Amino acid sequence: MNSPNASGWKPEMTRAEGSAPATVTGNRALMLEEPLLFEIGQAGVTGVDLPPVDAAAACRLGAMKRAGIIDLPGLSEPETVRHYTRLSRQNYGIDMGLFPLGSCTMKHNPRLNEKVARMAGFADLHPLQPQDTVRGALEVINQLAFWLLELTGMHGVAMTPKAGAHGELCGILCIRAALEARGDAREVVLVPESAHGTNPATAAFAGYRVENIPANSAGRVDLAALKARLGPDVAAVMITNPNTCGLFERDMMAISDAVHAAGAFVYCDGANFNAIVGKVRPGDLGVDAMHINLHKTFSTPHGGGGPGSGPVVLSEALSPFGPLPFTARDRDGVVHLVEEESADEFGHTQAFGRMAAFHGQMGMFTRALAYILSHGADGLKQVAEDAVLNANYVLRSLEDVLDAPFAASGPCMHEALLGDAGFGGGLSTLDLAKSLIDEGYHPMTMYFPLVVHGAMLIEPTETESKAGLDQFIVAMRGLAARAKAGDESMKHAPYHAPRRRLDETLAARKPVLCWEPGRSDL
Numbered sequence: 001m002n003s004p005n006a007s008g009w010k011p012e013m014t015r016a017e018g019s020a021p022a023t024v025t026g027n028r029a030l031m032l033e034e035p036l037l038f039e040i041g042q043a044g045v046t047g048v049d050l051p052p053v054d055a056a057a058a059c060r061l062g063a064m065k066r067a068g069i070i071d072l073p074g075l076s077e078p079e080t081v082r083h084y085t086r087l088s089r090q091n092y093g094i095d096m097g098l099f100p101l102g103s104c105t106m107k108h109n110p111r112l113n114e115k116v117a118r119m120a121g122f123a124d125l126h127p128l129q130p131q132d133t134v135r136g137a138l139e140v141i142n143q144l145a146f147w148l149l150e151l152t153g154m155h156g157v158a159m160t161p162k163a164g165a166h167g168e169l170c171g172i173l174c175i176r177a178a179l180e181a182r183g184d185a186r187e188v189v190l191v192p193e194s195a196h197g198t199n200p201a202t203a204a205f206a207g208y209r210v211e212n213i214p215a216n217s218a219g220r221v222d223l224a225a226l227k228a229r230l231g232p233d234v235a236a237v238m239i240t241n242p243n244t245c246g247l248f249e250r251d252m253m254a255i256s257d258a259v260h261a262a263g264a265f266v267y268c269d270g271a272n273f274n275a276i277v278g279k280v281r282p283g284d285l286g287v288d289a290m291h292i293n294l295h296k297t298f299s300t301p302h303g304g305g306g307p308g309s310g311p312v313v314l315s316e317a318l319s320p321f322g323p324l325p326f327t328a329r330d331r332d333g334v335v336h337l338v339e340e341e342s343a344d345e346f347g348h349t350q351a352f353g354r355m356a357a358f359h360g361q362m363g364m365f366t367r368a369l370a371y372i373l374s375h376g377a378d379g380l381k382q383v384a385e386d387a388v389l390n391a392n393y394v395l396r397s398l399e400d401v402l403d404a405p406f407a408a409s410g411p412c413m414h415e416a417l418l419g420d421a422g423f424g425g426g427l428s429t430l431d432l433a434k435s436l437i438d439e440g441y442h443p444m445t446m447y448f449p450l451v452v453h454g455a456m457l458i459e460p461t462e463t464e465s466k467a468g469l470d471q472f473i474v475a476m477r478g479l480a481a482r483a484k485a486g487d488e489s490m491k492h493a494p495y496h497a498p499r500r501r502l503d504e505t506l507a508a509r510k511p512v513l514c515w516e517p518g519r520s521d522l
């Protein structure tokens with residue numbers, strides 16, 4: 001799909017869309033136009049035949065009976081299946097090509113994970129089954145907890161949070177509980193400027209006032225500024241390491257020591273754990289709480305709001321406050337799953353509450369454990385090394401054609417950060433990203449982190465081969481040259497996607513969330 005120019009291939013040799021006549025249907029070969037379900041559906045058509053409702057039953061419905069018709073589209077089963085299948089073909093996914101979204105860690109999900117997750121003993125469980133009948137599943141949770149503690153060097157882990165953001169909330173609530181337990185109400189959480197939006201959102205949601213810590217010119221936390229701000233009102237510092245500029249926070253030990261000396265806690269956003277897994281244990285860096293996005297570091301498919309899982313590992317100081325069910329080491333180092341019924345027995349009596357009704361995302365647990373066990377200690381280390389190698393290859397292959405603000409800060413970790421300084425003709429990162437769609441790639445993360453103008457955050461992950469990266473680099477270099485030359489046509493890209501450029505501001509400001517019959521301006 002993304003053939004390299006290096007081999008002499010030119011787009012005109014296979015495609016002549018510019019001169020192609022329009023089609024009657026609007027379809028383009030096997031790329032089909034797809035109307036809305038409401039446009040193709042007809043009243044009265046249905047995919048299932050239900051028996052007629054008898055008069056007595058209709059009578060029993062009484063006041064619950066629907067007064068008018070509801071405007072649901074009527075389609076037969078094949079029409080419905082085809083509609084969604086056609087839509088799915090317009091989707092881009094990690095199984096189709098490179099998905100370079102920085103921070104999101106869109107890596108290949110090994111099929112072995114899927115096989116394990118679909119085993120009936122895991123896939124067909126009901127959350128209300130008696131515990132005696134789900135011993136195997138609980139053992140999986142325990143084993144995964146054990147490995148997460150091993151890999152992070154921490155004391156306990158709450159497995160229940162359903163995503164990174166949920167894990168952040170869990171960690172900050174633990175910190176709040178620990179502070180309250182010592183009668184020390186504090187009001188402020190410090191967050192670096194480059195942090196993911198969920199960090200300040202979490203702190204604010206948990207009732208804290210958020211203050212920014214500036215970055216230094218190398219893209220790392222300004223240690224002196226942080227130290228100067230620490231005081232008796234600071235509850236915690238939320239640090240992302242590696243940070244969202246793709247850089248390792250080298251002063252992490254000094255940061256943790258200063259935060260602890262001020263009586264506060266260190267929360268680490270562990271979304272970028274894939275860059276250091278098997279290499280560094282956050283527990284050794286003085287971290288008190290860190291979420292692990294299982295769906296990033298340990299594969300498992302995600303995207304489009306799909307399932308996630310964000311276990312939170314806790315230090316010995318915070319573990320007593322971990323929510324139930326909770327998994328912690330006992331004095332002998334053995335990992336136990338503590339439930340409400342066994343909280344007294346294990347002495348886990350200060351839990352701040354629960355994060356979820358049941359035990360967490362079983363499908364994500366099985367996939368993550370399969371990933372960890374199939375890679376082993378050496379394999380996980382290689383995951384981190386290859387992810388870092390790939391990102392540096394991208395950074396060094398683009399730094400001469402795109403602004404690379406922190407290229408001089410040393411090697412990057414798992415993602416390369418570029419900016420749009422130097423683009424001509426009023427072009428910006430958005431235009432380059434839309435043009436990348438025409439080249440057959442999902443765009444990179446854009447305009448994040450906020451500390452770089454027109455940020456482009458590219459995370460290739462360890463999944464990509466050198467040949468695949470070379471193709472992507474050819475595409476990026478070509479687009480960078482056009483952007484610098486101020487190529488006007490980029491303002492209207494994409495040209496070849498199922499939809500041309502949409503008015504994203506209008507879509508965000510005036511979202512049309514329900515179908516209005518007869519409306520034609522959509």
Ligand SMILES: *Cc1c(COP(=O)(O)O)cnc(C)c1O
Pocket residue numbers: 103104163164165166196198240244269271272293308309310
């Ligand atoms: C993805 C991400 C989060 C949020 O994680 P979710 O699982 O999407 O809730 C937080 N911080 C960073 C740096 C991230 O990349």
